[in-house]
Amino acid sequence: GENVEQHPSTLSVQEGDSAVIKCTYSDSAxxxxxWYKQELGKRPQLIIDIRxxxxxxxxxxxxxxxxxxxxxxxxxxxxxxxxxxxVYFCAASNSGGSNxxxxxxxxxxxxxxx
Amino acid sequence: xxxITQSPRHKVTETGTPVTLRCHQTENHRYxxxxxxxxxxxxxxxxxxxxxxxxxxxxxSDGYSVSRSKTEDFxxxxxxATSSQTSVYFCAISAIPQVSYxxxxxxxxxxxxxx
Numbered sequence: 001g002e003n004v005e006q007h008p009s010t011l012s013v014q015e016g017d018s019a020v021i022k023c024t025y026s027d028s029a030x031x032x033x034x035w036y037k038q039e040l041g042k043r044p045q046l047i048i049d050i051r052x053x054x055x056x057x058x059x060x061x062x063x064x065x066x067x068x069x070x071x072x073x074x075x076x077x078x079x080x081x082x083x084x085x086x087v088y089f090c091a092a093s094n095s096g097g098s099n100x101x102x103x104x105x106x107x108x109x110x111x112x113x114x
Numbered sequence: 115x116x117x118i119t120q121s122p123r124h125k126v127t128e129t130g131t132p133v134t135l136r137c138h139q140t141e142n143h144r145y146x147x148x149x150x151x152x153x154x155x156x157x158x159x160x161x162x163x164x165x166x167x168x169x170x171x172x173x174x175s176d177g178y179s180v181s182r183s184k185t186e187d188f189x190x191x192x193x194x195a196t197s198s199q200t201s202v203y204f205c206a207i208s209a210i211p212q213v214s215y216x217x218x219x220x221x222x223x224x225x226x227x228x229x
Contacts, residue, residue, distance in 0.1 A: 001173075006156075032215045043204065043220040044157070051215060089156060093216045100145055100164070100210045101172070102218055106156040 002027040004092050006105025013080050014113050021108045023090035024072040030092040033066060033073045034102070038087045048075070080112045117141050120205050120221040128229050133192040135224050137205030139185075145208040146188040147218065148172075148180065150201040157204065163188055195228045202226075 003026040013019050025033075031052035036044035050057045050064045050073065057064050061080075066073040077084055087109050091102040117140030127133050137146060147162040149172075159172030161180040169180050177199060179191045192199055205221040 034217065036220075043222050046217060046219065049215070049217065095210070095215045100208060100216045101147075101159060101162065102216060103159075104157040106154065 002030060002092055002094070002101075002103040004090060004103050004105045006090050006108060008108060009106065010109045010111075012111045012113060015080060015082060017080055019077045019080055019084070019110055019112075021075045021088055021090070021110070022072060023074070023092075023105050024070075025092040025103075026071065027092070027094060028068075028071065029094045032093045032095045033064070034091050034093075035062075035064060035075050036089040036091070036104075038089065038107075040086075044089060077110075080110075082112050082114050085110060085112045118205065118207055118219060118221040120203075120224050122224060123222065124225045126227045126229065127195055129196060130194050133195050133226065133228075135190045135203055135205075135226070137188045137190070137221055139188075139207050141207060141209070142185060143207040143209050144185070144212070145210050145216075146182065147206040147208070148178075148188065148190045149204045149206065150174065150199075151204060151223075152201050160190065160203075192226075195226075197228050200226060200228045 006023045034049035037047045038044040063076045087107045089107045090105045093102045119138045121136045148160040149157045158174045163169045163182040181189045203224045206218040208218045
């Protein structure tokens, strides 16, 4: 089955700096890669996703890149703000398969210091 | 937030007692999922359902059973709760296969403590 590794497990940055979180996956058939943000005590919320037919996607201050050859994808947050502080999860899925499951990384705790 | 609720939101129970958690959706989505979240482990799939009466196991299914008698409800049962099942449980839904990609939306979670 799919295995997703996520690094780093914790990340601390100063407000205004950029943050990068990296994930690798094992199943070359995976074609959908979402990112979730989870604030303390809340549910995971989908913030951005990328599909295997594109290499990069941006939404305001966040962007995701995908390298299918190397089987890794990354989340980039620019101009970080204190409200970006949360746990971020990456995931991978083979949406063309017969079982529609997401495999999650273990998460990255991002702390943005004012 | 998608129309998805979980009940109860908090529960404390004793070892050996049965526990049932409920997930209810108003989106009429076919796929529903149960995850548990523990520190250092992220989100791990327990069971999922791809239609009424159609369910399958995830990676951590031992000690759990599920049922889906209606599209809108997906129940997770711990037949005899153990302390290792203390966790936060999240339900999720997906519009697959009506959409091409498996975007999942999560419920608010249930915090279960087994003493």
